[in-house]
Amino acid sequence: MILRLAIASLAARALTVAMTVLAIALSVALFLGVEKVRTGAKASFADTISGTDLIVGARSGSVQLLLYSVFRIGNATNNVTWESYNDIAARADVEWIVPISLGDSHRQFRVMGTTQGFFEHYKYRQGRALEVADGATMTDLFDTVIGADVASTLGYSVDDPIVVSHGLASFTEHEDHPFRVSGILAKTGTPVDRTVIVSLEAIEAIHVDWQSGAQRPGQATPADVIRTMDLKPKAVTAALVGVASPLQTFALQRAINEYPEEPLLAILPGVALQELWGIVGIAETALLAVSAMVVVTALIGMMATIFSSLNERRREMAIFRAMGASPVTILSLLVLEAMLMAAVGAVLGLALLYLGLSLARPLVDSAFGLWLPIDAPSMHEVWVTLVVVLAGVIVSLVPALRAYRMSLADGMMVKT
Amino acid sequence: MPDRVLHLRGVHFQWPxxxxxxxxxxxxxxxxxETVLLLGESGSGKSTLLSLICGTMLADDGKVFVAGTDLATLSGGGRDRFRAEQIGVIFQQFNLLPFGTVADNILLPLRFAPKRRLRAGDARATAVDLCAALGLPQDLFTTRAHTLSVGQQQRVAVARALIGQPPLIVADEPTSALDANSQAAFLDVLIAQTRANNAALLMVSHDPRLSARFDRVVHMEDIAQIERAAA
Incomplete structure (x- = not known):
């Protein structure tokens, strides 16, 4: 009966109660939403590259190698010679190897020379392969496949010409050897979206007339002459390696790291990604702290609402007292009300979260390549909900104690 | 002293x-x-006296016996329970929880008084009977209290005071919010139902015209002295 009266009392103040509950619901939805995005971002980040067992490059730091080979951030300090590359490729425990050659750019996007193997072996988000959304992969020497962001930012479509710049942020263009867009990749949410992919030979081809980073003066070599030349590269920037058996990964890693002819570095992508996330992850903690503050604010809002209702409810408390309710009953009535508001708010917040997720998921996926999983509420979310209810109870004790003192002093007589 | 439902002896109370x-x-x-009308002007200490009787305030000195129990021997919570068991209270107005139904309001004191609940038997049936006896239409039973007229609200308050037959009914100017005609009708049912339920009635008022209906009329100044500290 007391519960029913508490609900009836809340219903009588429907508007303010609804506002309070809504504030709690929104704050809980925000908090859990940030949690979802955070774990989603972390998972998406870890899913940037999968299926690759080792990344091989010149000896530097593992995060640095990961940054330039996968995220196209920063530059390689050194290259891997073609001989070393072939040595590794020839090993029995290497099932496949894909070379990567970086260094040129197109507008703000990096150009990457590689082989057809890249489209076969580069996997993201737990083994998803790259898909060509429009056109096909390179067939001609001067063909290029561009990522989804490159196409959308620069407004390119299949068969458009592209001129590659020498180096990064450079004014020297490889004008004499324009490329043709042969294909556009589907959005992946990985750095591939921001990459212009050409064949390894094409990288050599556009540098035929170049020496020590500068164009040789004189007539440029015509394209049909270049086509007849031997375009075997002298070096590559890095290589993605797949091993025949996962058990051989560590042995191969050690063998490459101890390769006598050249200082090389082989890294496990997963480990390096973890290491990198450790640096990036500080921001997510800050975000979480901010949304926790929003929940606290909503609860303090509820406390203020209860406080302001106390005076107009003096008569109600006097009636309860006259009927034999003790001040403790008054206190527990108010705490019960707060608990109901917090509980309804928290559950509503959870519902809002799922509604928001189901609406936003396709948009977030296509816009940011962030895949937000929709699962049943995890233990963690149930805990958050419970903690919000508990915090609501604790916060409501402040006005409830005031009501206790008021009803003790007023007794059943209220002068109105 | 089973023949006296209320007894105050040598009581002193100082307001903090x-x-x-x-x-x-x-x-x-x-x-x-017994039905007693306690007449007194405002400021004569009536409300304080009622608070002492109901046990929401405690006398500094002297004894207050309700139904033979010295209130000073009970704890705070004990006095609250005791009040729920032994006393039916009717206020001037705003007696009811506006958001509760009439039934909720009538049954509310039983929530805090298990013995009184037992005495009420089938509480809902008893409440329906009381409403009928007080001239309240039965279809009011499940309506929310705030939709009722003041006169109806006061009758519901009487039903609530009487349910479970507490030996003492305390009424604080219950007619002052009613017009003259309703006052007479209300007093008639209040006294008739108090008698029917074998309860005693202590009603406080400033209106001597109500005197005729009561067994005894007492003036506040005859039973109580107020000393104001000359500041």
Missing amino acids: GRAAFTLAVPNFSVASG
């Missing part, structure tokens, strides 16, 4: 706070089943 004044009640009692 700035407006310090003392209320003294040397000797005042109400017999079982």
Whole structure:
């Protein structure tokens, strides 16, 4: 009966109660939403590259190698010679190897020379392969496949010409050897979206007339002459390696790291990604702290609402007292009300979260390549909900104690 | 003293706070089943006296017996329970929880008084009977209290005071919010139902015209002295 009266009392103040509950619901939805995005971002980040067992490059730091080979951030300090590359490729425990050659750019996007193997072996988000959304992969020497962001930012479509710049942020263009867009990749949410992919030979081809980073003066070599030349590269920037058996990964890693002819570095992508996330992850903690503050604010809002209702409810408390309710009953009535508001708010917040997720998921996926999983509420979310209810109870004790003192002093007589 | 439902002896009460004044009640009692009208102007200490009787305030000195129990021997929570069991309270107005139904309001004191609940038997049936006896239409039973007229609200308050047959009904100016015609009708049912339920009635008022219906009329100044501290 007391519960029913508490609900009836809340219903009588429907508007303010609804506002309070809504504030709690929104704050809980925000908090859990940030949690979802955070774990989603972390998972998406870890899913940037999968299926690759080792990344091989010149000896530097593992995060640095990961940054330039996968995220196209920063530059390689050194290259891997073609001989070393072939040595590794020839090993029995290497099932496949894909070379990567970086260094040129197109507008703000990096150009990457590689082989057809890249489209076969580069996997993201737990083994998803790259898909060509429009056109096909390179067939001609001067063909290029561009990522989804490159196409959308620069407004390119299949068969458009592209001129590659020498180096990064450079004014020297490889004008004499324009490329043709042969294909556009589907959005992946990985750095591939921001990459212009050409064949390894094409990288050599556009540098035929170049020496020590500068164009040789004189007539440029015509394209049909270049086509007849031997375009075997002298070096590559890095290589993605797949091993025949996962058990051989560590042995191969050690063998490459101890390769006598050249200082090389082989890294496990997963480990390096973890290491990198450790640096990036500080921001997510800050975000979480901010949304926790929003929940606290909503609860303090509820406390203020209860406080302001106390005076107009003096008569109600006097009636309860006259009927034999003790001040403790008054206190527990108010705490019960707060608990109901917090509980309804928290559950509503959870519902809002799922509604928001189901609406936003396709948009977030296509816009940011962030895949937000929709699962049943995890233990963690149930805990958050419970903690919000508990915090609501604790916060409501402040006005409830005031009501206790008021009803003790007023007794059943209220002068109105 | 089973024949006296209420007995105050040598009671002194000093208000805490700035407006310090003392209320003294040397000797005042109400017999079982008696209807008493306590007349007094505002500021004569009526409300304080009622609070002492109901146990929401405690006398500094002297004894307050309700149904033979010295209130000072009970704890705070004990006095609250005791009040729920033994006393039916009717206010001037705003007696009811506006958001509760009429039934909720009538049954509310039973929530805090298990013995009184037992005495009420089938509480809902008893409440329906009381409503009928008080001239309340039965279809009001499940309506929310705030939709009722003041006269209906006061009758619901009487039903709530009487349910479970507490031996003492305390009414604080229950007619002052009613017009003259309703006052007479209300007093008639109040006294008739109090008698029908074998309860005693202590009603406080400033209106001497109501005197004729009561067994006994007492003036506040005859039973209590107020001493204001000359500041």
